[in-house]
Amino acid sequence: MSLSHAVPSRPRPSLRARRLRLHTQSEPIVVMRADCPVCRSEGLSARSQVLLSSGGHEVIATLYQVEGEAMLAPDEAGLSESAWEILAVEEGEAVEVRHAPALESLSHVRRRIYGHRLDGPAFDAIVRDIVAGRYTEVHLAAFLTASAAFALDETEIYELTRAMVEAGDRLDWEEPVVMDKHCVGGLPGNRTTPLVVAVVAAHGLTIPKTSSRAITSPAGTADTMETLAPVDLDMATLKRVVKAEGGCIAWGGAVHLSPADNHLVRVEREMDIDTEGQLIASVLSKKIAAGATHCVIDIPVGATAKIRSQDDAERLSRLTDAVAARFGLKTTCLITDGSHPVGRGIGPALEAHDLLAILKNDRRAPDDLRRRAARIAGAALEIGGKAEPGRGFELALETLRDGRAWEKFQRICEAQGGLRTPPVAKHAQPLPAPVSGRVVHINSRKLARLAKLAGAPRARAAGVYMHVRLGSEVKRGEPMIDLHAETQAELDYALDYAERSPDIIEVELPT
Amino acid sequence: MSLSHAVPSRPRPSLRARRLRLHTQSEPIVVMRADCPVCRSEGLSARSQVLLSSGGHEVIATLYQVEGEAMLAPDEAGLSESAWEILAVEEGEAVEVRHAPALESLSHVRRRIYGHRLDGPAFDAIVRDIVAGRYTEVHLAAFLTASAAFALDETEIYELTRAMVEAGDRLDWEEPVVMDKHCVGGLPGNRTTPLVVAVVAAHGLTIPKTSSRAITSPAGTADTMETLAPVDLDMATLKRVVKAEGGCIAWGGAVHLSPADNHLVRVEREMDIDTEGQLIASVLSKKIAAGATHCVIDIPVGATAKIRSQDDAERLSRLTDAVAARFGLKTTCLITDGSHPVGRGIGPALEAHDLLAILKNDRRAPDDLRRRAARIAGAALEIGGKAEPGRGFELALETLRDGRAWEKFQRICEAQGGLRTPPVAKHAQPLPAPVSGRVVHINSRKLARLAKLAGAPRARAAGVYMHVRLGSEVKRGEPMIDLHAETQAELDYALDYAERSPDIIEVELPT
Known part of the structure; x- marks a missing residue:
């Protein structure tokens, strides 16, 4: 009553x-x-x-x-x-x-904080509330911390991944092999994706690749690719491109794959905590939702990379392979050198010029980027049944060198709306070596910041072009990098930061 | 270079x-x-x-x-x-x-997430950054979750408490016995503090009590007390009052005791997680910083109270006593009935009228509130050496009944700036019983919300006055509660909510 x-x-x-x-x-x-x-x-x-x-x-x-x-x-x-x-x-x-109504799913978060493992329905309820935007930053941080303090086991990672997949769209390509690739934790300039797609598709495999724009970096794959062709494709166009050419390099914003991930990533970044289970669920949920059957995962290891040690990389590989297998997704994890930037350009158009140089076999093409791309594409050709085990790398290099990848890349760009010429910045200024000697350290994080201050990724042509690599011999006064900017003001911001940051590139005097 | x-x-x-x-x-x-x-x-x-x-x-x-x-x-x-x-x-x-500069102390939070216990210097660094406002909500949530997922042990609670005490002001009363009291998790109307202070001070003990204003409740002790006397005392006035009368009932805002606690409490509330270690550190750090040597802690247990079970209450008591002892603070924890509201008034002035009725021995004085206050004051008299063990309750009741507490209360109010008459609301409307029967359930949480919608605590006279208690027999049409408000609009807001909430007070038909 x-x-x-x-x-x-x-x-x-x-x-x-x-x-x-x-x-x-x-x-x-x-x-x-x-x-x-x-x-x-x-x-x-x-x-x-x-x-x-x-x-x-x-x-x-x-x-x-x-x-x-x-x-x-x-x-x-x-x-x-x-x-x-x-x-x-x-x-x-x-x-x-x-x-706001009380959130029932927080009781699961509380249970996990107090040491109880969660089952599928619990992860479903949590992910549903996250996707609906019902979790505050505090709730997300509590869930992430609870999943790290008492690490998610393989079954929990599986259930979380499944819940994240089911909370969004899911694509079906109706092909026996649908290839994908992923890089864990970006390295500046490590723009292998367009090369990998071109090589893999050139061999007749299906690789419907969607990529993100930059969030905190000077360029995302979608930003770089957009200087070469339209990437903002609706689902119908994306399917048409893949049907015609076997592959695409599109922006992932048009499809809603694993929408919970965007919320979790934002808070993880602020916490500055790498939670292995969340990382695996994040990567695999996007790949499974995208309809992949096979996936090559690049894990750069280095002091300033996301994964710091060989041991961590190996544990991550094993757990990723095990969880992926439960979904019938075949993964190959490649542990690679993450100790310094890749290629010469940092920024959308500058990276696009690196890609074109490799595809066109220009003699100035950065060989490290070419070889990294060939390694990933080679692994894909092997698990995709297009190369004998151990022969993928050579086949991929050959495909880049003999023009087949360039041919395929152009066809994909045309299908996406037309190949474009990446812009060139209005302002460029070299930064000279202060002394003669050898480059002993390059701070990737600060180099990325420098490119952003110059205007990247918003200003497509802005960024950093590197004349030196780790170990290069330089002469006093010779340019080590060029700064590219669209406006004098942005060039000045970047120069001012370079002035205040003496440790971006360190040169050691000869002994 | x-x-x-x-x-x-x-x-x-x-x-x-x-x-x-x-x-x-x-x-x-x-x-x-x-x-x-x-x-x-x-x-x-x-x-x-x-x-x-x-x-x-x-x-x-x-x-x-x-x-x-x-x-x-x-x-x-x-x-x-x-x-x-x-x-x-x-x-x-x-x-x-x-x-913002990188926060070194987050490395300690990360270490604890990964299962390492923290030492004193680590808690010092964390608390220092929290007090300086350098932790975001996400960082605070991560710290709190990490402290719950892998529970703080007694030594960690001690170190956290110590760090919190040292991060703020600390008072010294230069008295051998400085009494304090605390209630873990409020019950609507459980306004024992002014009665306890009056009884304890009447027996010559020092009890310099500072209290908070309402944050989410319809009245804090400081809000209620302010309708009876000024409570916004500076440190000099507060010391003068305590020196003259042995006790005060002041707002704690003028002193900066355990400032880290305010940050932590805000996020704990949003997480809706009770972390035992944090709760103990929060309570004890404030008491120790306030210079207490003895403290009585009221732990109401009930289905909608902060502590839900007798077991939880007993564990909390033991751990609190053990940590307090390390600081030389003598505590007595009282486990009390937290299943329904206390007294008749909910809202600053309505609660003040309850207090005056008890102090003046008015025949309508709520006996449950009187007995709760006497139990707490009695425990204080016992540990303070003013009553034999087991005789404190009777002595406290006697002190309330024979006018000594009222005499002391008036003197304290005069010292704080003058006794005031609490206001009476302009608008009051009874809410009648829908049927004849027995009150079988009172939802404390919704009753508190009703009082807030009527304007409490901002409108001092607003709130709820209860004619019934759990178990009361009511006749159809008789008032169960009165709503008090300062404006017709606020009365309407509260009435509208009552209309939409049929389960605030449930009456069962006679069988």
């Missing part, structure tokens, strides 16, 4: 949507007046989690409250870009706001 | 401070234009952690970026209230913004 009284139920007051054009890196935020009618009637306070709904769309957002007239009217709900996009509202449209 | 070139180093550009009046519950936020010169030159992106500095003050804040002219000019840094207060800037003052 309930408490009851004479007051009739009122309709809930709603607010008018206001686009704040506030960028929060996918975290939904709503700003409301502390004195707005909804805050009063719902008893909302700052940092409450609230459920926003409008026209059938819903999103959970963090509430911040503002006083005074300056930012909002009392009946307005100011939305961050992510909240604006998920709600799909127009300026001034009605938005209902109430307390 | 360094990379060097001809461009002279430029001074770093600064921005002008702009107060956004944005409330974020102590999370520092800065909003900058995506196209502002600092974002460009420092390579900052949304959700970067940035170090703001101005006039010698520093704060780490989360950066959000905004496009367009509406909110900010390109050279402005929009600050949340917390960032504004910590930087202590004026409108338009120069603020420098750069990447």
